[in-house]
Amino acid sequence: METRTASEPTPMKNRTTSERKSARELVVTRTINGPARIVFEAWTKPELFKQWWVPKSLGLTLLSCDMDVRPGGKYKLVFKHGASEPMAFYGRYREVTPPSRLVWTNEEGGEDGSVTTVTFEEQGGKTLVVLHDLYPSKEALDAAIASGSTSGDMNETFEQLEALVVTLK
């Protein structure tokens, strides 16, 4: 993909891509209009992080957000969806290298949790963000996909099909 430095008054929205890179890896990419230093700051300061991590379209409320951003430091995010029980997501930061790299574990799922690596690569005032989720095995990633899509309930499969219909248009 080629990035040109255009100075249009209304820049095109940057594209987000997602891909299952291998049996164990998911990769998401996106270019953000801003220097890596600032993107990194927005990712590592809780008061800024809270402003973007839970987009309204998700229908989730962020109840609490604790982040001790340093190698070995813990984080814990608690969400609530409608009237359901709150869900907690937690783990530890493994690497914190400003402004280019952040690695954390996802431990809420037990031993089969993934390790997330985010890299920030600055090019001409913009930052390419590459988010990389590495699962311990193919089975673990398959299970993550399955639990997020079927969970033994075929209503979810209908949702999948609906999502498919949208992509057909």
Next chain:
Amino acid sequence: MVQYKPARLDASFAALSDATRRGVLEQLGRENASITALAERFHMTLTGMKKHVGVLEQAGLVTTEKVGRVRTCRLGPRRLEGETAWIERYRRLWDARFDELEKVVDKLKRKERGNGDQDRK
């Protein structure tokens, strides 16, 4: 990449509209099974189960293979499409997230530049 055809999608919806067929899919999600085993599991005649499996096969949700006298059923190529759909949903989540991140970054950029003396609400 699998070609998506509307007719095929209809077939999927039709296939999933039946509780037994949904059960069969769930079962095959755990392990492959012969038509005989499925018929027993769902207290059904062999002919009845063959029909259900036929509908699922038509929709691409199940594939069957006959080895000797046993026809084994497993989840079909549709499963990949399920994964494709999931990855697309995952992309959309991140797309929405990154849109919000971009707004935060933009605010910080403006603040740094010192344009606009104060952050407006």
